[in-house]
Amino acid sequence: MSGASGDPLALARDALRGAPAWLVGGAVRDRILGRATNDLDLAVGGDVEAAARALGRAARAAVFPLSEAFGAWRVVGRGGGWQADLAPLGGETIADDLAQRDFTVNAIAEPLAGGEPIDPTGGVADLAARRLRMVAPSAFASDPLRVMRLPRFACELALEPEPGTRAAAAKEAARLRDVAQERVFAELRRVIGAPDPLHGLGLMQEIGATAAVLPELEALRGVEQSRYHHLDVHDHTLAVLAETVAIERDPAALFGADHGTALSELLAQPFSDELTRGTALRFGALLHDIAKPQTRGELEGGRVTFFDHDRQGAELSRAILTRLRTSERLRAHVAALALHHLRLGFLVHERPLSRRQVHGYLRRCQPVEVDVSLLSVADRLATRGRKSEEAIAKHLDLARELIGPALAWEAGDRPSPLIRGDELADALGIARGPLLGELLGELEAAQYAGEVATREEAVDHARRVLDERARVAEG
Template sequence: MPKDETAYSDQDERRWAALQGRQVVGVGRDPEEAYRAAKTRRPKEEPTALVPAGAGANDVDQWPQRLERLFADNPWAARTRELLCSRLSDVYLVGGCVRDLMLGRPIHDLDIVMSDDAVQWGRRLADQLGAGFYVLDVERGFARVVLLRENHPRIFLDLSRIEGERIEEDLARRDFTINALALELCAGRLIDPFDGEGDVRRRILRPVTPQAIANDPIRAVRAVRLAAELGFSVDASLLEAIRRDAGGLAEESPERIQQELHRMLSLPNSAEALRRMSGLGLWRYTIPELEGLAGVGQSAPHQLDVWDHTLLTVARLEELLRAIGLPAEDGGRLMPEEWAFLEPYRPALRRHLEQELAEERPRWQALKWAALLHDIAKPAARRVDEVGRVRFLDHARKGAEMAEEIMRRLRFSQREISYVCACVAHHLRPLLLSRERELTPRAQYRFFRDLGDAGLGVCLLSLADTAACRPGRPPAEVWEPVQRVVQALLEFFSRTGGPAGMPRLVTGEDLIQRFGLAPGPAVGRWLERVREEQAAGTFATREEALRWLEQVISGKEGGKSL
């Protein structure tokens, strides 16, 4: 009796089947062999799917249903499909959006490949959708359509021409099997020549070919980032390829390195990914300064070397951000006990940290860079004093200089660089304030005056840094003084809005016309003194401020000089 090709035995478990609808039209030991078998049997027809032997009809049928759900939830995607499918047949969703559709993750961007001119189609879609458009790569014909909707995230439609004669050839050029998936846009048929669907189910990251990293070394960093983002394990063959071929990162553009590292650090659980970067030797090609932190010992209360302390600082900051509610999709949980004192300030902190320093790059992401780089200068600054205590003299200032050099090299925006450098330069300030006998309103005012929009970030970085002096809870005698200072600073900011939020009671014009001061630097110094006295509670209204000025300028408290 001939074998029923729609049934499978245990021996077929590692074989592949080419399907035409629900009918098996070819079987092979791998997708290519199954494809060739199908073409031999039906040379004029293309298989509708390549699946592992044993995949049932439900596995094949669910893709059109998933596609329909995507279009039902996203009118812009439905309109894109309608426009493309009215004129084209060889058009596919590819890569991460197909993977995320399978995983049930939110989809904001679509990657589309087609057999036609992608740049021309990009212009047509932009016109029809009322969207922006630009060419990403003239030579390769890559285009991007940008949809901007009020109160919604920006959406990208990336379009390109199929590389090769068939979609399978295009997919063979991609990085990982979970990204080497194509979904026929019009009919919902899955093209999966490398068992990417199976790897998604197995939650494993595997290279499409052994040369995947050598062909594009930035994939080494992307592998670490994706594994952390998706919670996937990394196949041994991919780890081997990274160790063998990641040296090509030394020739990679700084912009691409920055983009992958920034996406990694923006994850809510980036600390372990940063550790894996170290284990794979990838920092030497991306931020070599970080390699010097490992093995640098510290004195009590620290129990970790500088590298492990840095990773724990990032992890503590991530805990703190989650308690505040950031990132938005990961936050909103109950405030853990150790961060409960932040509860009254949570809305204001979240609003502040969600403000963008660069396009679609909020302040909290830059704060995580500050956590990664806050002790970057400790190896160079390390000294052992006469009693054997390890000291890192001036490491905060030197660290800010190194952070600036690193971030300029990686092509960050000036606002991001300035913010991170200010956080690094002043991350010890709350600790130093905790050693003062009293934290006066004037000291609180000067803290925010000097630090500007980095003030709140320094408060949070200082908490994370202090909490990371050792695994578990920090000693009370270390933690409580810093906590009290930060709480007082947050309370001051909440009450006054900081220097920028305080009403201006007196102007330079007042000082010149009413009190006879000559224009010049002295006017600025008097205005600053007024601001300090206002912060200290000496007065609260314009009238009170003017009376105070009249007293001190008339000579009762110091005359016109300052």
């Protein structure tokens, strides 16, 4: 953007000319790093509400209180293209304010009117050294959520936490249990959505954050699997996440240019909870085997089993995301990924698939038919035990066969009913109820398979199904 009409920083400078105000936090940090940002954080040494309303008038933007307790206000540009958060100084001076921040890289200010950076804690030097360092030893004790901000900034910005900062975070990690869980999730989603989420998860484990935030993930450690796996459940889960990230970055590498473009567009779609659909898939990868510890068993001869871990995993995934106060949409999505992540693998042994079998897969997995197909591939690629190369090749062949129909189904290319339910019930002389629903499902499968194409054929087919059921019932 350029010009005061669209540049939020220029708008703020014009609207707050003469007011004691400073650009602070991530906006300064990202400018130094050369990262594009349209979000501003401003520390105001006067009436924050008046400053926010002045900026709102200048930009013809929405203005509302962000935190009554802390006196913060937010201004959101038209169309949501930018936002500015304005807060009172945390102390008498800007130096006092910066001394209360979390990390030195976030404790840099610039006078809004322009001028040299104000950097009392050496944040500019830390950025140059790619170092993440706490402002003060009390940083984590004053706000335990900062424990989660450590891995978030480390993996988002490729910064390395220095040893003293790691140790101080570890001392306060257990207190994450007492923080509002929606705030914890807001940081966790940034870790999982980062360019290198495994680095962030590794730091979470090292400082004790995982045990406080995702104890179920910690419980996967040491859970050994069958000879077809080369890793325990925990390390396999991280490997699946790594494969998911690789697929998200370049789906064409596995699925070809045509499908790759469609998959990239789908995974980039905004989802819920400020996630993309790709990041939602990453959460599915992280939780797909979450119920394996509670379902592990051994048969005679030592064969390891995890019967029902898909269904129980769906329930546990939902419970975890409920605890983290996510949206129902994300809970349902991740639960469906856990529930259906084995289906494509089961079909490998039934090839060649009929059109009916393809329909059955799509219908059962809906609305995650594309997402769970990708998850199944990541899961298979991360399983490198006995006969893995042969198994991976077969799985990929089937996934490539199904991904086109799955994308088409996702786009709405599916059979339109040849007959309404009430019309079918009248034609067959049956009541509305479960049987009618089953017949409509059978007609959709038959239509997808090319077995019926007209209303009359649909009614005849349904009548034959009823007659066959009656013969079977009579014995």
